[in-house]
Amino acid sequence: MTEKELMLSGMLYRQSEELRKEFQRARKLTRLLNTSTEEERERRIELVKELFGKTGDYVWVEPPFHCDYGSQIFVGESFYANFDCVILDECPVTIGDEVMFGPRVCVYTAGHPIDAEVRDAGLEYGKPVTIGNSVWIGGNTVINPGVTIGDDVVIGSGSVVTKDIPSHVIAAGNPCRVIRAITEQDREYWKEQERLSRESCEE
Numbered sequence: 001m002t003e004k005e006l007m008l009s010g011m012l013y014r015q016s017e018e019l020r021k022e023f024q025r026a027r028k029l030t031r032l033l034n035t036s037t038e039e040e041r042e043r044r045i046e047l048v049k050e051l052f053g054k055t056g057d058y059v060w061v062e063p064p065f066h067c068d069y070g071s072q073i074f075v076g077e078s079f080y081a082n083f084d085c086v087i088l089d090e091c092p093v094t095i096g097d098e099v100m101f102g103p104r105v106c107v108y109t110a111g112h113p114i115d116a117e118v119r120d121a122g123l124e125y126g127k128p129v130t131i132g133n134s135v136w137i138g139g140n141t142v143i144n145p146g147v148t149i150g151d152d153v154v155i156g157s158g159s160v161v162t163k164d165i166p167s168h169v170i171a172a173g174n175p176c177r178v179i180r181a182i183t184e185q186d187r188e189y190w191k192e193q194e195r196l197s198r199e200s201c202e203e
């Protein structure tokens, strides 16, 4: 296997010329994104579509944004990431439809061996991260390698997600744990808030 194939399979690998080139590609595209202006809306969307492995029709990544490769980031329809998002995509980061990241969300697939000798020898590894549909990740959350988050989930701000989170829950904290299920009562409450807001809106 090549170093890239080892990386994608989750085995230990070393940086290679091929990986360095892909790293440089992402550096260039993120630099162009991060130095684009607020008037260049279409250009920003185009740059993200070129950078990521897959996007929906609509995607918005607020600069500044940083990632290692970009090509291993696969997002669904209407992905939104607020300022200062960092995605280390040594392994695939697969994100569903209607997912929102607050500011300073970090998704890490990258890890280094616990054993210092192997680590110092320059070997590293990745584990994929998967996020379902209709998920809101609060600001300053860190998602660790190997984590899967289900559908219809809210992750509280400042969380460190070290283990899988099931669907239809609010989870928060360090380490991130389920606080409670999202229920029919939540749906009724927020539907009513939506109705009141729309009735009051005069625009």
Ligand SMILES: CC(=O)SCCNC(=O)CCNC(=O)[C@H](O)C(C)(C)COP(=O)(O)OP(=O)(O)OC[C@H]1O[C@@H](n2cnc3c(N)ncnc32)[C@H](O)[C@@H]1OP(=O)(O)O
Pocket: 082, 100, 101, 102, 103, 137, 138, 139, 154, 155, 156, 157, 158, 159, 170, 172, 173, 174, 179
């Ligand atoms: C796309 C964007 O740009 S988003 C903009 C950025 N905004 C954010 O990041 C805000 C994120 N919001 C939160 O973190 C909110 O606390 C939510 C949505 C997770 C929960 O809100 P609520 O349902 O109102 O929960 P509530 O405040 O009642 O808290 C319930 C319990 O969870 C705890 N809790 C809530 N949020 C967190 C958190 N982030 N970390 C740890 N514990 C938390 C509360 O302390 C409380 O505990 P208690 O029952 O022991 O008192």
